Amino acid sequence: MREADFGLIDRFLRGDGTAFDELVRKRQREVYNLAYRMTRNAEDARDVSQEAFLQVYKNLDRFDRRSSFSTWLYRIVVNRCLNHLNRGSRSPHRVVDEAPEPVDPSEGSLGQLEEKERQDALARAIETLPPQQRASLTLRVHHQLAHREIAEILGVTEATAKVHYFHAVKALRQRLAHLREGA
Amino acid sequence: MRCEEAETRLLELVDEELPFERRGETLSHLQTCTSCATEFSAYQNLLALVQAEAVPEPSPRFWEEFLPSLKHHIQQEAFDSKQESTGSLAGLRSWFVFSRPFIAGVAVAAVSILIVIRLPGFLPVWPDRHDTPPAREQSASRESGNGSVAMSPNADDVKRRSGEPYVLAGEIVDDPSALAAAIERLPWVNEIADRIETAWVQHPESDPAEWIASLSEEERQILLDRLRSFRWSQS
Numbered sequence A: 001m002r003e004a005d006f007g008l009i010d011r012f013l014r015g016d017g018t019a020f021d022e023l024v025r026k027r028q029r030e031v032y033n034l035a036y037r038m039t040r041n042a043e044d045a046r047d048v049s050q051e052a053f054l055q056v057y058k059n060l061d062r063f064d065r066r067s068s069f070s071t072w073l074y075r076i077v078v079n080r081c082l083n084h085l086n087r088g089s090r091s092p093h094r095v096v097d098e099a100p101e102p103v104d105p106s107e108g109s110l111g112q113l114e115e116k117e118r119q120d121a122l123a124r125a126i127e128t129l130p131p132q133q134r135a136s137l138t139l140r141v142h143h144q145l146a147h148r149e150i151a152e153i154l155g156v157t158e159a160t161a162k163v164h165y166f167h168a169v170k171a172l173r174q175r176l177a178h179l180r181e182g183a
Numbered sequence B: 001m002r003c004e005e006a007e008t009r010l011l012e013l014v015d016e017e018l019p020f021e022r023r024g025e026t027l028s029h030l031q032t033c034t035s036c037a038t039e040f041s042a043y044q045n046l047l048a049l050v051q052a053e054a055v056p057e058p059s060p061r062f063w064e065e066f067l068p069s070l071k072h073h074i075q076q077e078a079f080d081s082k083q084e085s086t087g088s089l090a091g092l093r094s095w096f097v098f099s100r101p102f103i104a105g106v107a108v109a110a111v112s113i114l115i116v117i118r119l120p121g122f123l124p125v126w127p128d129r130h131d132t133p134p135a136r137e138q139s140a141s142r143e144s145g146n147g148s149v150a151m152s153p154n155a156d157d158v159k160r161r162s163g164e165p166y167v168l169a170g171e172i173v174d175d176p177s178a179l180a181a182a183i184e185r186l187p188w189v190n191e192i193a194d195r196i197e198t199a200w201v202q203h204p205e206s207d208p209a210e211w212i213a214s215l216s217e218e219e220r221q222i223l224l225d226r227l228r229s230f231r232w233s234q235s
């Protein structure tokens, strides 16, 4: 994968524009998914993905290859997402600041909830996570990256990346406590 | 091992990051402690739930348009920054390999449409020396400080008589194809041609007028200003 990326980059830098097309097609879905999981909004995810690839295009000749291309790419995507989130652009499809539903043990376990409600509860909980924690969580769980790589992407130490991740998991655990039994 | 100690290790255990030497004793504790085992299983279930959370799949059209849209942004960026000689533009150039006559032809069409259709307030000067230009254009010509006036090079639009040469930026041009080549040598034409090529690649069926419409108001003004700075007259 890494060699293939570098090969495409070499071709692009030699003037072969189709190599950039291939690079985009190869990576567009993972970039979009990461952006969506960060911004929780399809339009923002699209904008961030486009901006990220534009930035890749402009800076590919400066990519020093000390990391894998995907690490470098993810770093660009996450930074753009953090900018987007800090600017507070579009609202997510659900209200971010909404407090978690009050926990009422009599109100039924996860097994009794509709699938949609379960997904909504998870989504609401994820939206309450600070962006850095959200990034650590999705890079770990959905992109299966090592904490060391996540640290590189976030520009923090490995220990800090781990702390972000564990805080995220614990926070979700608390917020979804009322769903515990069926989960 | 006490429960408090086990609890602090559960997340690392789920995450498969618990060092080997602590792993065995923590697993042993889980076998004998229902409370910690329940907690451990809750974390596992939570992470499975998170992992299963799907990103809503965009429409197939979204992916069809993703790369063309990105190229449009890149073209726009290149146009805006006008950094023609940066290394990163090398790849961009090779995206569109067209014959030079095509580029020139498109540029001619673009200039014609730009002036005649999209900029109604800016009328072309009649190129035929034997015809009397409309009064308004004469006045516009007089008012422009350096006497430079843009006009449409499209023969159909301006009813130009065939065989009569133009002078374009000091160059004598006697037929439409040479005129196209002369336009192509103007420094800004590559930009407009690049832009229109992109539009053409993305939507080959579309009307050229729409390509021009894709220019922003500011870009149209820039083109218009540049156009004004070239002297177009008959020999």
Ligand SMILES: [Zn+2]
Residues within 6 Å of the ligand: B002, B003, B004, B006, B029, B033, B034, B035, B036, B037
């Ligand atoms: Zn215990």
